Amino acid sequence: MKKYKIVYEKYKKDILEGFLLNHQALPSIRESCQLLKVSQTTVEHAYNKLVMEGYITNKPQIGYFVDIDEERIQLHKQIDQYQIHHEVLSYTYDFRSQTVSQDSFEMKVWKRYLKDVLDNMANMSTYGDSQGEYVLREALCQYAYNVRGVLCHPDQILIGSNYQSLLFILCGLFEKGTIIGMEYQKNSQAKRVFESYGYQIEMIKMNNDGIDMNDLRKHDIDVLYINSASQGLKRKPISHQLKNDLLSYTQEKNIFIIEDDYNGELTYASKDRYALQGFSHNDNVIYCGSFSRLLLPSLRISYLVFNKHYYQIYQQLKKQYGPTASKLEQLAFAQYIVDGYLQKHLKKLKKEYREKNKYMLKAIQKYIPYPYYLDEAYLCYHIQLDHINESQLMQECQKQHIAINSIHHHILSISFASLQLSEIENAIILLSQIIKKSSR
Numbered sequence: 199m200k201k202y203k204i205v206y207e208k209y210k211k212d213i214l215e216g217f218l219l220n221h222q223a224l225p226s227i228r229e230s231c232q233l234l235k236v237s238q239t240t241v242e243h244a245y246n247k248l249v250m251e252g253y254i255t256n257k258p259q260i261g262y263f264v265d266i267d268e269e270r271i272q273l274h275k276q277i278d279q280y281q282i283h284h285e286v287l288s289y290t291y292d293f294r295s296q297t298v299s300q301d302s303f304e305m306k307v308w309k310r311y312l313k314d315v316l317d318n319m320a321n322m323s324t325y326g327d328s329q330g331e332y333v334l335r336e337a338l339c340q341y342a343y344n345v346r347g348v349l350c351h352p353d354q355i356l357i358g359s360n361y362q363s364l365l366f367i368l369c370g371l372f373e374k375g376t377i378i379g380m381e382y383q384k385n386s387q388a389k390r391v392f393e394s395y396g397y398q399i400e401m402i403k404m405n406n407d408g409i410d411m412n413d414l415r416k417h418d419i420d421v422l423y424i425n426s427a428s429q430g431l432k433r434k435p436i437s438h439q440l441k442n443d444l445l446s447y448t449q450e451k452n453i454f455i456i457e458d459d460y461n462g463e464l465t466y467a468s469k470d471r472y473a474l475q476g477f478s479h480n481d482n483v484i485y486c487g488s489f490s491r492l493l494l495p496s497l498r499i500s501y502l503v504f505n506k507h508y509y510q511i512y513q514q515l516k517k518q519y520g521p522t523a524s525k526l527e528q529l530a531f532a533q534y535i536v537d538g539y540l541q542k543h544l545k546k547l548k549k550e551y552r553e554k555n556k557y558m559l560k561a562i563q564k565y566i567p568y569p570y571y572l573d574e575a576y577l578c579y580h581i582q583l584d585h586i587n588e589s590q591l592m593q594e595c596q597k598q599h600i601a602i603n604s605i606h607h608h609i610l611s612i613s614f615a616s617l618q619l620s621e622i623e624n625a626i627i628l629l630s631q632i633i634k635k636s637s638r
Contacts, residue, residue: 201236205244208234213253213264214271214278224254224262290599291625295578297616298491302550307539308497311530326525328516330357330501334532338487338501341535345463345544347472348485350503356512358522359498361458361486365391367519368456368484368502371511372397372421379419379453381409381430388423388458404430408440411447421454426474427462427575435462435574441474449480454505458486461575463544466552468574481505491577491615492544499523499531551577554614554622561626566633578613583633591636598628 199207212218225233230241245262248254255265266274315321329335335352342348358364365388378392379400392399402422403413408429414422424444426436436444448455457474465471475485488500500523504512534540555572562570562579569582583591588605595602603611617625 201240202243202247205230205234205236205241206247209244209248210253213266214275218264220264220267222264224264226261288599289601291621291628292601292616293578293612293625293629294601294603294616295576295611295613296495297613298494298577299547299550299615300494302546303494303543304539308530308534311534312526314533315526315529321529322526324525326521326528328519328521330355330521330523331525331528331532334528334535335501337532337535341540342473342485342487342501342503345541346459346487347476348487348503349476350485354504354506354509356502356504357528358500358502359524360490361460361488361500361502362387362391363522364486364500364502365456366394367512368508369395369397371508371515376421377417377419378421378423379414379417380423381425383425388456392423406430406432407434408436409444411440411443414447419453421456422448423456423458424474425458425460425575427458427460428573432571433573433576433580435465435468435471436474438471441477445474445478445480445483448482449478453482454507455483456486457483460486460488461491461577462487464492464547464551464575464577466548466574467555467572475503478505481507484508492540492547497527497531499527551615553619554617557619557622558612558614558617558626561623565626565630568633573611576611576613577615578611581610581612583608583610585638586633587636587638591632594632594636595629598632600625600629600632602629 209218209224218224224230224245227238227241227245230236231238234241245254245256249256249262252270253264253266254262256262332352334357335355338355338357339350339352342350356364356367358367369391372395375398377398377400379402380386380389380392381402381404383389389399400417400419402417403410409422409424422444424436428434429436429440444455447453455474455478459473459475462471462473473485475483482505484505485503486500487503489497490500493499558579559572562581566581568584570579572579583605586605586608588608591605591610592602612629614622
């Protein structure tokens, strides 16, 4: 713990436990330096943090005084207790598919962009554009074309906090009685959005490569929802042939496509490819992109590219909507993209995940004798675990401080994203021992 935090925690505890009472003076900065054997800068930093959080006040030329009543002390204690009980668990190895590489993201750079935006109060004194800040839409327009081949104008882009919130807006533009076709996906957020609007949903069969075209032709649908970066039973990126077949058929039948391109740019095990939207000459594809795995899950920015038809409908209703993404993050992110950091970060991640994927694959082949396949978009391997006591497996992983996703239809998904390269083999060895122990 940094020295100023030690000083901060000491005085915070003294206040909360009643050793320093409301309106009572704290030791002067010089006295604290002598008592705690720290520098003046350290004490000043700690006192400033206590002032910002409302524990003390600074009276110029006089000193620092406790400035918190009993009611607020009890509230602070409740918050501290909540944080203790809801502390994030620490794992030896984290295989969960929602994790990301934390070390690769340059937090100092991101903080600098946030600070630049905060320093401009003119930017922060308004709610912002409900469609998303125009500077970010411009930056995304260029980025989406460069890395995904998406063809659009900034006016066609809608920015939201996540793709689910964008789907809610899009679904509000559909006509009543719209029939949605989609492949089956476990825990599908998109399916829950369609259900919340009461739309009829037709589940389209999948084969190993993606949507089963023969089954698709049997369904009378208005909109087809697909995840183009993770298709079919083997969760592969959509093939060039399937792109052509889907576009040809949907254009013929006047079906709109919602393309969820989740992590489509993170190609570390396959060749770079363009999104389906860039191949659509009939303008029937609505494109969705997001950054929760490319940046950090806590940075909530996604975007949707309307086709011309739904863009015109949205413009008529735009005033009914408010912004769903933070203006602060949008402005910072726009400059981050313009300065080239997003594409640099993407390049860095591809290299990192290429190496991790190679090590994970080698370890799985060596230690886990079960069928498996890579889901490139979700940064994980899916392992078919037949004849496994699933509850025992989960319990053993918990005992060994290993974080895993719940097993679904005998499939265990393990991600390499948050693991260090040097950890991967040992993590797989330990997991293989647990799997063996849990075998029926």
